[in-house]
Amino acid sequence: MTRARLLLATALMLLCAAASARTVPPVHALFYQPQLADRALPAERWPALFARVRARGFDTLVVQWTQYGDGFTAPADRAWLRARLDEARAGGLQLVLGLAADPAFFQRQADAPGAVASYLQGLARRDVAVAAQWQALLGAPAITGWYLPLEIDDQHWRNPEARRALTDALAEEVSGLHVLAPARPVYVTAFFSGRMAPTAYAQLLADVRATGVRVWVQNGAGTAQLGTAERALYLAAADGCAGSPAQGRVYEIFAQVPGQTAFAARPLPTAALEAALAQAPPCEGDRAVFELRYLPEAADLLVH
Incomplete structure (x- = not known):
């Protein structure tokens, strides 16, 4: 493909993404991270x-994912997950399907930019293949959106070459997913830990959004890496109404266990949970909550 034709194709893709962004209604979503251990909860x-x-x-x-490393690639495990998705739809829930999560992502994103570019392009191609597989399993009408299980942070994409690798791979992935369903939105989440200034972080999100992805920003209340006032600065920069680089917010309904360096969380007390669930994003954006197992009715998932 000549450079002129490539630029035209990219421009058309971004125009389609912009049109889709204007017509996608806001969602009130709940994340679910499927784990193989969840099979212990009786099917009924x-x-x-x-x-x-x-x-x-x-x-x-x-x-959050329909494949985690080798998880949910075995036919029996995939069939179990498909049954849960069918039940969710029967219960009145729309489905946004996460694609292929790589457990090594948080290590690999620290590689040199050239290696990161090759790695991300491989993830993009794998995601499109997984999306096609699940669309064939469930049927196109069953899926209202795709979720990319990357979690974009404010540390690894400050380098312009690394950021270009990220945005190029995202644009390639969005293009591939739009072949399956042109108007189906593609979502990704991002988080912050004080490694960029709020305005620089907002620019990162804007660069990601320009690829055609709808960006949801994690509010950071559960991980509590930053204080309330600091978090407010980042959130204000990310999702102000006019020209906002983010289209939604993820509300964390867990609390990081003190003294743990790795992620270890516990559910919020009842009053704090209800307060968190009552929050609404600015500008009537998407509202997402993380995650199913921290709701009291799903407490059994925490013990399996």
């Missing part, structure tokens, strides 16, 4: 669980 419990999620006002289930 899941329909009632999804019905209670719907009764809380959620309209969408964001399945």
Whole structure:
């Protein structure tokens, strides 16, 4: 493909993404991170669980991944996950399907920019293949959006070459996913830990959004790496109404266990949980909550 034709194709893709962004209604979503250990919860419990999620006002289930490393690639495990997705839909929830998560992502993103570019392009191609597989399994009408399980931070994409590798791979992935369904939105989440100034972080999000991805910013309340006032600065920069680089916010309904360097979380007390669930994003954007197992009705998932 000549450079002129490549530029034209990219411009058309971005125009389609912009049109899609204007027509995608806001969602009230709940994340679910499927784990193989979740199979221990009896099958008959899941329909009632999804019905209670719907009764809380959620309209969408964001399945964070449909493949985690080699997890959920075995036919029996994939069939188990498909049954849960069918039950979620039967319970009145729309599905945003996460694609292929790589457990090594948080290490690999620290590689040299050239290696990162090759790695991310490989992830993009794998994601499109996984999306095609699940679309064939569920049928196109069952899927309302795709989720990219990358979690973009404010540390690894400060280098212009690394950021270009990221945005090029995202644009390639969005293009591939739009072949499957041109108007289906593609989502990704981002978080911050004080490694960029708020305005620089907002520019990172704007660069990501320009690829055609809808960006949701994690509010950081559960991990609590920054104080309330500091978090407010980043959130204000990320999702102000006019020309906002983010289209939604992720509300964390867990608390990091003190003294743990790795992620270890516990559910919020009832009053704090209800307060967190009552929050609404600015500008009528997307509202997402992380995650199913921290709701009291899903507490059994924490012990398996």
